[in-house]
Amino acid sequence: MKNQVMEYASGNEMAAIAIKQIGYDLMGYYPITPSTQIAENLDIMRANGETDLVMVAAEGEHSAAGICYGAAVAGGRVINATSANGLLYALEQFPVQSGTRYPMVMNVVCRTVSGPLSIKGDHSDIMYLLNTGWPILFANTVQQVYDFNIIALKLAEQVKLPVVVAYDGFFTSHQKGRCLRFAEDEDVRNYVGKKQEEYPFLDLEHPITVGSYMNEPDIINNRYQLHLAMEEADRLLPQLFASYKELSGREYGKVEGIHCGDAQNMLVLLGSSYDTSIDAVEEMRKDGQRVGAATLHVLRPFPGKELFELIGRGDNILVADRQDSYGAGGGNLSLEVRAAMQKFGSSAKIKSLVYGLGGKDFFKEDAKAMLEWAKDLTRPDFAYYGVTAAEGSTGGVDFKAEEQPLFAPVTGDRTHIGATEAKMDEQTKQVKVTGGNLNAVTAMPGRIAPGHGACPGCGIPVNLNLLLRGIEDPVVFLFQTGCGMIVTTAYPKTSFKVPYVHNLFQNGAATLSGVAEICYRKQKRGEIPPGDIIFIMVSGDGGLDIGMGSAIGTALRGHRLLIFEYDNGGYMNTGYQLSYSTPLGAKSSTSHVGKAQYGKTFFHKDMPKIMAATGIPYVATVAESNPADFIKKAAKAAYYAKTTGTAYVKAISACPLNWNDKPATERKVIEAAVNCCYFPLYEVEQGVTRLSYDPEKSGKKIPVLDWLSMMGRTRHLQKEEYKDVVEQIQQEIDARFLDLKKRTL
Amino acid sequence: MEQIAKKSGGLRGTLESGKEYYEIRLESIGGLGANLCGKMLGELGVKYLDVNSSSFSSYGSEKTGTPVKGFIRYCQKEKEIRVHYPVVEPDLLVVFHQALLKDDGVWKGCSQDTSVIITLEPRQDQPKELRERLFDGQIGTCYGLEAQKIAMESHSRINVVMLGAVLKVMGIESLEAGEQICRDTLGKKYPDALKANLEGMRRGYEEVRLLSGKEAPGDKAGAKAGVDAKDIAEDKLAAKTADKVWGYDNAPIGGINPRFGSTVISDLSPSRQGYIPLFIKERCINCGLCHSTCPDMVFQFAKGEYKGREMMVNQGLDYYHCKGCLRCVDVCPVNALVRGVESEHPRKEYFIPNQELLRMPKYYEEAGSDGYITSESYLTEKRMEGGEV
16 A cells, blocks of 8 residues: 545645546646636646646637547547536537547536526536546545545546546535545656557558548447447456555445445445435434435446446336436436446335426435435436425515515616717718717616625626616627626526526627527517617626637627626636636736736737627727716617618626726726726727727836735736736737727827 | 533544544635635645545636635544535534624524634624524533634635634644644745745634634523524624525526526625725715716715716715725725725615515525535635735
C-alpha cells in the first residue's frame, strides 16, 4: 500500500487533485454548474505552477468535446468535465470518439437537464450516455470520485475507449468531508503507466486516416469491435479494482451492497442516495427487519450478473431512479435492473420509483419509506415519489384576492408616452431620434418589476431599464441563460410584466426568430391585433460566446429583432469564469493570477465589429454613463428591428461582485471604460459608422490602466511585473479605436 | 464564560450523550462569508477536534444579498457520515444577519434543545423576534454578540467573529484549533489580514454572551421583557406566506408562470449592509439620474410641477426593494440623495411603495431573493484575506 494523506475536500476538489496527480496533457472544457469547480481548482494549481496541464476554455461544450477529441487523436492524455445540458450539447461528439476508439476520461457531475432550467442534481443527464459506447463508472462518495478517476484512465487506455466518471452534482461534488489521497504523484503515475499508442497519429513517417467514410458491410464490424471492447472492459474491471486495492487499501466492485445476503426487501439506487440508504438499512436491521440496499459502480458495461448475484434472491426489489425514461414505466436504471433480473432468473417482485429530481433531498426516512413500499402489495409498481399535488393556505389568506394581477398589463397604449421618437429621414436615409430626456422617460411603465434578485449595484437591470425606456412599442423578450434570467424568474415568481421566454444560451436568437415569424403570421390572419412589436433577445454572461452562431445566423437571415448584449465580461451567473469578452490580464475563477499565470491570456472579443460584418442595418454600443445616448440608440435599434432587420446593441454592464469594486460607483467605472476607449461608443447605421462620443476630442481620454485599476479583478496589473501586459492591452485598444475612427471617415 | 459551554451541552457533551450527530446550521446572506465559515468549521473537526465532520452550503453561495445556509455535522471519529441532506433540527443555529430573524424558514426545526447565536446591534439586548421565539419555547438557549462592531473594530470580517462565537458555544476549550484553521485557510500570504482575523475570532470567542435561556429565572423571557402575547400573534400572521403553493394539480404546465411581475412581493431590505439613501426633496431638481442608475426600480416619479413647469417629479423611494447599493447617492448632482445609517432611520421619510401596483400585496415575503451562483466566487477568499472591496 502506498503512503496516503488526509484531505478535507469535496468531490470536485478530489477530481481535480486526481487529474493533477495523473499528469494529464490537456483539459478541454466549458464551465457548467456543478462541474465547473474542477477546472477552477486546476486553474489555481496551474497559476501556482503545480501543474503544466494545458487548459483550453472552449466557447461551448460542443467545441470542448472537439478539442478533447483532437487532443486524444494526437496522442495526448485528455480530460474533460461537464454536466447536464453541456453534456447534451456535446452529445454527438461522444460516439465519434468511442467509434474511432480514442481513450480519455470525462467527469460528468450529474445535474438535471433543462428545461425549465434547474441547476441541481439528478441523473437525467448521465442516462443519455448509455448508448454512446463509453464505459461509465459511478462514484457515490467523495473518496470514490478520486479513486475512480485514477482507475478510469487505466481502463480507458487498456480497452481504447473513452471513459466517464459520474457522480452526484452538489451532494457529492460540493459537500466536503474527509478522504485520502496518495502522498506522491509518482505512485499514481506508476499505477496508470505510460500511454501507449497503437497508431500514432503524428508519426509523419507512417500516416494514418482517422474517421473513414464507412457504410455496410463495414460499420457493423466496427460496432462489433466496440462491443468487444466493452466486453473486455467488463473482464478487466475486477482486475483493475484488485490492483487498485493493493495500491490504496480500498476495495471496490462493479456492484456494492449492504446486508443483501439474507434481505427480503431491497433498495437499489445510484450515487449519494445509496450512501444515505446504508444508514437507513442499518437502523432497520436493528429493528429486526430483513432489508438491504445495493448500488452500481459501473453503468456500462452493465454488471447484470454481479447485480443478480447480489440481490437476485430477494423477495422484493425497489429500484429508485433519479430520472425518468418518460413513458417506459421507470428510469433507465430500473429498466435495466428488471431486464437483468429476468435474464438471470430472479423471481423477485420489482418496483420502480422516480425520486429526487432537481436535487430534491433524499433523507434516511425516504429510504425507509421506499423499503416499506417495496413489500407493500397495495402500492403500485411504478410511481413518482415525493410529488406535491398542491399545498393549501398557510395563514388563512384569501387565495382569490392574492391571485388577482398585481399590475395592469403593459400594453402599447401605456408605453407610447411620447418621450422618444425615431423617424426615418428620407434624405439622409438615416434614422433621426428626438427626445430621450431622462426626466420624461421616467413616465415609462416598467416592463420588468422590482423585487428581482440581482446583487446590489448590478448593471444588468440598469441597462435593461435604459434600453426599455427608449422603446415605446410593445416588447416581447427572450433571455438566454445568464444572471439576467436567473435573478428575474426564480419560480414561483417572475419579474416580467410582458411576454418572456427563456432558452439556453446557444439558441436565443434562433428561438426568437421563430416567435417573430408566428407573430407576423397570426397578425396577418387577424388572430392577434396588428401593430408593431419589438422582439428583444437579451444575453450576457458570455452568452454570445456559445450563442454567437445562432446570433450570426439570425443576422444573416435578417430576422427583424433586437439582440441586446449586456457584457459583464465573464460567466458571472456561474461564479465568474473567463468569457471571450473578459479583458486580457483579468483574473477570473478560470484565469487565476499566480507565479505561472497573469490572468486571462487572450484579448476581449470585438462583438460589435463581428455583428457589423454581417451587414445588419444597425449596430450600436451603449453605456449607462451616457444615458441619453443609450435611450436614443435603443429607440433607433427598435425602429430598425421592427422595419428592416436585425439590430444589435451592446452595453458594457457592471458586476460589482466579480469586478470586485464598489456597487455605488459603478457608473464611474463604466465611464472610465468608455473614456479609455476600451468600450468606445459608436453606431453603424446602414453601413455608415459614426462615433457617438470621442474621448480624445473631449479631452477625457485616459490610459487603460486607470480603468483597470478601478476593479479588483484587474488591479494587480498596476504592478511593475505586469507592465508588458498593460502595454499589450493599451496597444490593442488604441489599434481598435484607430480602426474604428478610420471606418467613420 | 464557563457557563456557556455547560449550558449548551456543546459538541462533546452531545456526542458523548450518544446522539449520532452534533449539527450546526448557519443562516446568512451572501457576502458575509458564511460559506467559508462553514467550511472552516467542518475542516476544523476533522483536522483538530478529533471528530469526523462534513460541511456544505445551500448551493446558493456568495451572491450578495441572497440567503445562504451552511450545514456542518460532527460525529464520533470512527463513524462515516453518510447523510447528505441539510441540517433539519440543528443543535446550534447561527444567524449572521438580524434581518433574517423575521424569516420563518430560518427557525425551522428548532426546539428547546437548540442553542442560537445571533448578531446584535451595539447596546442591543434582545431583538423582538428572539423574544417571541423564547416566549413560545421554540428555542433553547440564546447567545449574542455585536459581531458587526467587532469585525469593524478588529478589521476582520463578520464570519471569523462568528466562528469564534460558535467555537465558544460549542464548548471548545481553547482557541488554538480555531487559530490553526484560520492559518490553514487564509494562508501565510497575508500576514496582516491574518492577524486581524485572528483578533476578530478571539473577540468573537470572548465577547459572545448569554442572552437568556431555558434556565433563566422567570423562564418566560418574553413576558419578562414586556411583550404582549397578542402583539406576537399578529406579527406572526403578517410574516406568513400569502400565495398558494403550486403543485402538480394546480400549477400551469411546463413551468409557465402567469403571475406577471410577482417578484414585486419580495422584500429585499435584508440585502442592505447598514446604509440607505435618504431623500432631501427640497434639493431635488428632478433630473432623473437616480432613476437611470437604480437597478431596483426604487424611485417613484409621477406627473407634477417643478418650478412652474409640468414634468415628472420624484415622489420618493420604494424602500421595500432598495438593496442599499447607493448608486443614486453617487450620481445625484445636487446631493438630494445622501447616505444614511439605516438604524438611525427606523421611519423612512418619502417611503413610497411601487406606484404601479394595482393593489398592495398583503405581505412582503421572505428575506432577500433567490440565489443561483454555485461556485464560490474567486473573490471570496480574497475578501477574506485582505478585503479589497
